[in-house]
Amino acid sequence: MKDTPASSTACVHGGERPDPSTGALEPPLHLASAFAFDDAAQAAGAFSGENAHLIYGRWGNPTVSNLEAKVTALEAPGEESGFDACATASGMAAIAATLLTLCNAGEHIVAPRSMYGESARLLRERLPKLGIQTTFVDQTDPASYERAITESTRVLYVETPANPTLTVTDLAAVAAIARARGLTIVADNTFATPYCQRPLAHGVDLVIHSMTKAIGGHGDAIGGVVVGDTARIRAIKETAIKTFGGVLAPFNALLIARGIRTFALRAKQANQTALALAHALAEDGRVVRVHYPGLPSHPGHAIARKQMSSFGALVAFEVESLEMGRRVLEAVRVVTHAVSLGDVRSLITHPASTTHFSMPAEARRSAGIGDGLLRISCGIEESVDVVADVTRALHAAVR
Ligand code: PLP
Numbered sequence: 191m192k193d194t195p196a197s198s199t200a201c202v203h204g205g206e207r208p209d210p211s212t213g214a215l216e217p218p219l220h221l222a223s224a225f226a227f228d229d230a231a232q233a234a235g236a237f238s239g240e241n242a243h244l245i246y247g248r249w250g251n252p253t254v255s256n257l258e259a260k261v262t263a264l265e266a267p268g269e270e271s272g273f274d275a276c277a278t279a280s281g282m283a284a285i286a287a288t289l290l291t292l293c294n295a296g297e298h299i300v301a302p303r304s305m306y307g308e309s310a311r312l313l314r315e316r317l318p319k320l321g322i323q324t325t326f327v328d329q330t331d332p333a334s335y336e337r338a339i340t341e342s343t344r345v346l347y348v349e350t351p352a353n354p355t356l357t358v359t360d361l362a363a364v365a366a367i368a369r370a371r372g373l374t375i376v377a378d379n380t381f382a383t384p385y386c387q388r389p390l391a392h393g394v395d396l397v398i399h400s401m402t403k404a405i406g407g408h409g410d411a412i413g414g415v416v417v418g419d420t421a422r423i424r425a426i427k428e429t430a431i432k433t434f435g436g437v438l439a440p441f442n443a444l445l446i447a448r449g450i451r452t453f454a455l456r457a458k459q460a461n462q463t464a465l466a467l468a469h470a471l472a473e474d475g476r477v478v479r480v481h482y483p484g485l486p487s488h489p490g491h492a493i494a495r496k497q498m499s500s501f502g503a504l505v506a507f508e509v510e511s512l513e514m515g516r517r518v519l520e521a522v523r524v525v526t527h528a529v530s531l532g533d534v535r536s537l538i539t540h541p542a543s544t545t546h547f548s549m550p551a552e553a554r555r556s557a558g559i560g561d562g563l564l565r566i567s568c569g570i571e572e573s574v575d576v577v578a579d580v581t582r583a584l585h586a587a588v589r
Pocket of ligand 1: 280281282283306309349353378380381399400401402412413414530
């Protein structure tokens with residue numbers, strides 16, 4: 191599988207063809223919740239799998255299928271025949287459905303210490319109630335995944351770069367451990383995006399995205415997706431879509447597919463701004479520490495260079511205190527103070543009091559999420575404007 195940045199050509203044309211019934215270039219929005227059968231034999235064949243006739247919106251919808259084909263083309267270019275995607279109502283729906291498909295009561299997951307707060311909460315609080323335990327490990331050390339594996343382990347879970355610390359995990363090394371032990375490796379690729387990193391090319395089995403973020407890109411549609419081999423995706427569709435009902439609404443599918451057409455252009459601009467911002471912050475005496483995998487000073491830089499073609503749109507940095515962090519948030523003008531990421535707008539958050547508030551304070555500390563940590567998701571504004579805004583906000587915050 192190729193490991194090159196998602197190209198604009200793939201973003202525009204991937205998984206698409208003119209609508210067969212009208213020739214429309216823009217795929218139609220199918221809102222129907224049920225689809226008529228010509229006769230009893232066709233209905234029976236649709237249910238038994240003998241024909242591909244559509245049945246019911248929760249089991250399949252042409253607008254959603256079009257989006258799934260587009261995302262498959264981004265994450266598994268040239269390999270679409272063996273791969274498929276399952277779109278879900280949100281990124282969390284994709285994560286929950288994937289783990290509940292792969293794990294049963296009595297089974298075990300190995301996951302990183304630093305990861306998206308709600309994913310951590312699912313693993314730490316919710317899955318144990320269903321008999322599924324998780325061991326959290328130092329994600330910078332693949333051997334710590336190996337050491338945590340027990341007889342009941344089914345999944346090695348990776349998020350790289352991680353939310354919000356930008357910690358990097360060696361995908362190929364953890365995938366090799368999973369392969370040797372017959373386990374499934376799942377990677378949340380939301381932060382990296384297929385523009386920067388294709389986990390499937392490094393041996394990962396299933397790739398998850400919050401499409402709410404850079405893939406949709408406009409901050410107007412919540413959605414998630416899992417991409418992988420057709421057999422695993424078929425199983426996840428049975429659980430996530432048919433049984434749990436976490437289906438993506440067709441209108442959101444249309445908005446996200448439309449967003450994908452400009453994804454590579456947006457990612458290129460946002461990554462360029464993030465790199466410029468990271469360098470500017472690294473030279474700013476008011477900043478205690480900068481976390482960006484593209485900086486040679488980042489502890490995961492060498493691995494990032496190996497597995498990423500560019501370093502993403504997210505930059506985290508630490509200021510001396512919670513109070514100063516709050517003053518920075520209140521002083522930005524071009525950058526917007528809001529959660530989420532991957533938007534056309536640059537966004538700034540304070541993880542310890544927002545996205546990672548639900549993490550116990552001790553877990554936050556061991557994940558490296560300090561009280562003075564701020565996270566910026568670069569948008570598509572001019573790089574100089576974003577850098578100047580953050581620099582000015584830092585100046586205002588120390589006065
Ligand atoms: N994964 C990561 C890395 C995230 O940052 C988020 C949300 O911020 C999610 C998953 C969940 O996505 P959603 O909000 O679409 O459920």
